[in-house]
Amino acid sequence: MINFEYYNPAKIIFGKGVENGVGREVAKYGKRVLLHYGGGSIKRNGLYDRVVTSLKAEGLYVAELGGVQPNPRLSLVRKGVEICRENRIDFILAVGGGSTIDSSKAIAAAMRCKDDIWDYYLYDDKPIEGALPVGVVLTIPAAGSESSDSSVITNEDGNYKRYIGGECLIPKFAFMNPEVTFTMPPHQIANGCSDIVAHLMERYFTRVKHVDFTDRLIEGAIRTILYHGPMALENPTDYDVRAEIMWAGTVAHNNLLNTGRIGDWASHDIEHELSAQYDIAHGAGLSIVFPAWMKYVYKTDIDKFVQFAVRVFDVSLAFDDPEKIVFEMIARLESWYRKMGLPTRLSDVGIGEEHLREMAEKCLAERDGRNGLGNFRALHVEDIYRIYKLAL
Known part of the structure; x- marks a missing residue:
């Protein structure tokens, strides 16, 4: 066995109905939130409404960016950065699975890094310089991104898929209700x-x-x-x-x-x-x-x-x-x-x-x-x- 250091500060809130308390947790870290998600499933199953209601109950400002796809795209990350800057976002809430969480982490890192975000994905020796805090409401058990220190993004220009890692990418918390997975295909x-x-x-x-x-x-x-x-x-x-x-x-x-x-x-x-x-x-x-x-x-x-x-x-x-x-x-x-x-x-x-x-x-x-x-x-x-x- 080799020497090691283990550190993972992600708070896990697990069980039935826990997502109804997400607003209180977000309010500990920020006041202006980017709500990032994928397609329409969270609106069809009521999760979107529960999350937004909880955020609004805490008086939080909410901007939104949907459209995350599997193998999340760099172009959407860049759009998210624009929204964050325009709306002075100080916290990103990912509601989805690994793709949504990875996209959220990329946006969060881009907001704190001085160079183009893709440079950090492309070159192994270029450490990220920080990130906005990220939280998660998990909908798909798979990637483990809800408490990992990494993010994977696809650049459509050349079809490159690369990752970055760093402790600043570990989400502050993850709400995990197995019930929200019942409608998954x-x-x-x-x-x-x-x-x-x-x-x-x-x-x-x-x-x-x-x-x-x-x-x-x-x-x-x-x-x-x-x-x-x-x-x-x-x-x-x-x-x-x-x-x-x-x-x-x-x-x-x-x-x-x-x-x-x-x-x-x-x-x-x-x-x-x-x-x-x-x-x-x-x-x-x-x-x-x-x-x-x-x-x-x-x-x-x-x-x-x-x-x-x-x-x-x-x-x-x-x-x-x-x-x-x-x-x-x-x-x-x-x-x-x-x-x-x-x-x-x-x-x-x-x-x-x-x-x-x-x-x-x-x-x-x-x-x-x-x-x-x-x-x-x-x-x-x-x-x-x-x-x-x-x-x-």
Whole structure:
């Protein structure tokens, strides 16, 4: 286990009806609020009205910006910055899932950074200089952005998808009511569960030894999603099932499970190019990329993969060949993805070979190509290209 510091100040307010108190919490940090959200679902299910009523009850000034899309766009971030400056906004409230929260964080950072916000996403060595405070009313359990220190944005000019990180991006609070997820379409629940599992696997596959405590925490969290994910599709209004998924999604990405270890994150970067190029859902891209990544890198530390197979997927050690154990695990993972209605091949979503080389090269663009991508095994352009080919 390596040395670590853990800090996460995000206040979690969890349970039925908690969003009715959001105004009181916002008032602790600001008086002029940008309410940022996606499409019309929060208006159809009444959440918008409850949030606005709570904000108005505290005498807060509210400006609005809707229209956040999956794979949130830089152009909308720039529009949000204009609104914040025109209205002297001092707090941003994200009502939505990971895309809305990431867009809110980008706007918040742009308001405090002296250079163009995209420069901070594009270059790894350019730390952000601060951000307006952000709060969250979570509607989609998936990305974990409600208490993470990162934001991912897509620049439509060139189809680049990049991230920034910093403690100032951790939301001040997150209101989390599993009831607001009842009306989510099945594909959103499936993509969300895929994203949660991916966040956990990115942390799990580490070269750091003697991290058994966090290994077992991650294993338990993954098993929770594997068990409850299909139940959420079968019983959309089961509060307890949705609560398990929502809380697991937060813990999966609040950096608690990073402690003492170094995760990989190559699969996320590989998927970012995929969803930037084709605008597919992040969770669907991950269900395609992760099995291919596993097939390509497992020999780097086959014992870690065998441990994962046995502890998470109950693969029997009666398989006398470690490689058979690993490939049985991958088959079971892919079977779970398909049970959730997710793709496991690029061909499942109509993607062919046309842009594979281009995406592989973009993965390392503006990065130090000598070091490669990922921490479990350093991947270079040819490695990434072969993973894309395996995913066909």
